[in-house]
Amino acid sequence: MTALGIPDAYSFWVLAAVFLVYAGVAMGFASLFAGVCSWYERRIAGRMQSRIGPNRVGPQGILQWLADGMKCFLKEDLIPQEADPPLFRLAPYPVFIGVASTFVVLPFSATVVGSDLNVGLVYLIAITALVVAGILMAGWSSNSKWTLLGGIRSAAQMISYEIPLALALLVVVVPAGTLSLQEMIRHQGGAPWNWFVFESPFTFIAFFVYFTSALAEGNRTPFDLPEAESELVAGYNTEYSGMRFLFFFFAEWMNLYVVGAVVTAVFLGGWRIPGIPVDRQAGNILLEFVGFVLFVAKSLTLVNVIIWLRWTLPRLRIDQLMKMCWKYFVPIGMVSLFCSMLFTALVVAVPLVGRLTSFALFGLGMLICAVFVWRTAYALRTFPAKPYLRWMV
Numbered sequence: 303m304t305a306l307g308i309p310d311a312y313s314f315w316v317l318a319a320v321f322l323v324y325a326g327v328a329m330g331f332a333s334l335f336a337g338v339c340s341w342y343e344r345r346i347a348g349r350m351q352s353r354i355g356p357n358r359v360g361p362q363g364i365l366q367w368l369a370d371g372m373k374c375f376l377k378e379d380l381i382p383q384e385a386d387p388p389l390f391r392l393a394p395y396p397v398f399i400g401v402a403s404t405f406v407v408l409p410f411s412a413t414v415v416g417s418d419l420n421v422g423l424v425y426l427i428a429i430t431a432l433v434v435a436g437i438l439m440a441g442w443s444s445n446s447k448w449t450l451l452g453g454i455r456s457a458a459q460m461i462s463y464e465i466p467l468a469l470a471l472l473v474v475v476v477p478a479g480t481l482s483l484q485e486m487i488r489h490q491g492g493a494p495w496n497w498f499v500f501e502s503p504f505t506f507i508a509f510f511v512y513f514t515s516a517l518a519e520g521n522r523t524p525f526d527l528p529e530a531e532s533e534l535v536a537g538y539n540t541e542y543s544g545m546r547f548l549f550f551f552f553a554e555w556m557n558l559y560v561v562g563a564v565v566t567a568v569f570l571g572g573w574r575i576p577g578i579p580v581d582r583q584a585g586n587i588l589l590e591f592v593g594f595v596l597f598v599a600k601s602l603t604l605v606n607v608i609i610w611l612r613w614t615l616p617r618l619r620i621d622q623l624m625k626m627c628w629k630y631f632v633p634i635g636m637v638s639l640f641c642s643m644l645f646t647a648l649v650v651a652v653p654l655v656g657r658l659t660s661f662a663l664f665g666l667g668m669l670i671c672a673v674f675v676w677r678t679a680y681a682l683r684t685f686p687a688k689p690y691l692r693w694m695v
Contacts, residue, residue: 328405328416336555337367343555343609350613371548379544382445389443393436394542394549400432401553401560408563409484411573411594412584422483423471426564427464430519433553434460437528437538440550444541452537455620456521456528462627463518469635470512474498474505474568476642477649483564487572488580495664499569501656502645504638506663509569511631511638513604516561518623520554523612527620562604566597573597 341356341364348355356363381387407422409415419425434457441453478486478498490497499509518525529537539550566572573593575583583589618626649656 329402332402332405332556332559333552335559336552337371338364339555339558339605340370340551341367343612346606346609347613350610374545374548377544379546380541382541384445385541386443386445389439390541391546393440393443394546396432396436396439397553398436398549400430400436401556403429403432404560407483408560409487409567409572410597411590412484412580413590414594415484418482418484420485421481423475423481423568427468427471431464440542441538444538446541449538449540452528452540456538459521459525459527459623460519462624463515463631466511466627466631466635467515467519469632469639470508470515471568473508473635473638473642474501476639477501477505477646483567483572487567487574490571490574492571492574492576492578494571494667495660497569497571500660500663500667502642502649502659503663504642504645505569506667507634507638508642509565511635512569513561513565515627515631516564517608517611518627520557520561522554522558522608524615524617525623526617527623558605558608559601561608562601563597565604566600570600572600 344366345355345363356366359365359369381390404426406416407419407425409418437456437460438453441449441451441456444450474486475481478489480486480489486498494500498505500506521528529539539547542550573583573596574580575589575593575596578589583593649659
């Protein structure tokens, strides 16, 4: 700190102030995103179910999340008589902290990152383990069979899917040669065919394995077994009310952005701008802002896909969920990791193989996107919209 003109006696307080400022900014962004995402998800749900959704509080219901937050803030914080009060009160906070702490290593641009840890991916996998502990605490301390079943399901599901999730990330670590999210982005190019998702057939597979495993670890439909309403009332949070109840959902909506941001950084080029070198982008405020917008746009696109999936796919049974993890995703992840090592060694020896593979996989990806857009447009043209929804088609 002396090199910056700050006496060593004050260095601790300066670092503490910087930490508090960044923590406040990160929490503000995460909380604001979680609130707006709750409104957006309900609007998408209404559209997909041929209804309007929230449309009274503010223009198009945009302030509904504020009204809901105020309602939960003013509600009484009830604790069941037979519950374990200390654990019951504490349980929502590990869940919230486990998700919010991931923003420490999420890169928003070339220089906007809380801490560019050289073990960033390990930190992400480790810190999210707090979520499992919090949900299990909530399920056990509520002294209800529904919450206990939800907590046990969540622990089994989240711990199981951490394995294929980690394997999918390691598939990309092999060609990247680093565990830092920023370094992974720097190793990719701005053009789509230079992204890691198109690096090899095995990173292409790892993209889908990671995305699906992240949905399962975040308890998102079709993997929302820990809070299955038709089976467990509301699962692990059945007995909660007020702000403690809201903290669980805050963590879930924040996790949507975390999943989108990690996929963007690891597989989709992050904040890289096509045709712009990394050094030039890091030294220009305008290019930094463009990279920030690009990173957030990619992340929000993936958030939109996650929301679509929730209102499109039916919930799996618990046996189907665990079978998919242990019989399919774990073996696929292990084989992909081994083959990624061999493919990386081949590309080092023959660089032309890597370039041709990237272009071929990029073409396959564009073909998949074109088929999806065509099917979506066909569905919109043939959808029998109701009169009050016809303007949305």
